Amino acid sequence: MMRISGFVAVAAAALAAGLAVPSQAAQRLPAGLPASAALLLRYDADHDGIVTREEMEAGLKADYAAADTNGDGCLGPAEVRAENQRRLTLDGAVASPLVDWNLDGCVDVREFGNTVRSYFALVDKTKNGRITQNELRGPSMPMAPPSAAAKRTGMDPAGSTTQTPTNPTTGLPY
Numbered sequence: 001m002m003r004i005s006g007f008v009a010v011a012a013a014a015l016a017a018g019l020a021v022p023s024q025a026a027q028r029l030p031a032g033l034p035a036s037a038a039l040l041l042r043y044d045a046d047h048d049g050i051v052t053r054e055e056m057e058a059g060l061k062a063d064y065a066a067a068d069t070n071g072d073g074c075l076g077p078a079e080v081r082a083e084n085q086r087r088l089t090l091d092g093a094v095a096s097p098l099v100d101w102n103l104d105g106c107v108d109v110r111e112f113g114n115t116v117r118s119y120f121a122l123v124d125k126t127k128n129g130r131i132t133q134n135e136l137r138g139p140s141m142p143m144a145p146p147s148a149a150a151k152r153t154g155m156d157p158a159g160s161t162t163q164t165p166t167n168p169t170t171g172l173p174y
Helices: 006-016 035-041 053-067 077-094 114-123 133-137 148-153
Strands: none
Touching: 035 077, 035 114, 035 133, 053 077, 053 114
């Protein structure tokens, strides 16, 4: 009997349950992207590496419709548990659970997309409604300021000297 790979098994189970399967981009993130980038890349419908607000909203609508198994426009406790289990299975540690924020016993479409929409707004630095992979990477990390010991020894955090060269004859800086 042939074994099915982990992704194929999860995808097959999700399809059998009528749930959306994340794109390959979400499963195999480009180098340098944080795991949280999968939250948005799964909505890259045309697989061009850019997620537009329209793609995200269409994907959220489709995901909500798949999670709303009885079609009543409200995710009740059983549907929320099933969706949270699906997210945990697909996304592992970076899964974003559904929460009934207004405690009305129903997760509506607005609550369903809260995390994704918030992340989109946070990452869309240019506020143009498009998330690029550069925006998903985030800002480059600033260098830490030198420690007190580094200042005393004239070494920067990378280990090179930061002292100004001096003229050996006069002892003054060049």
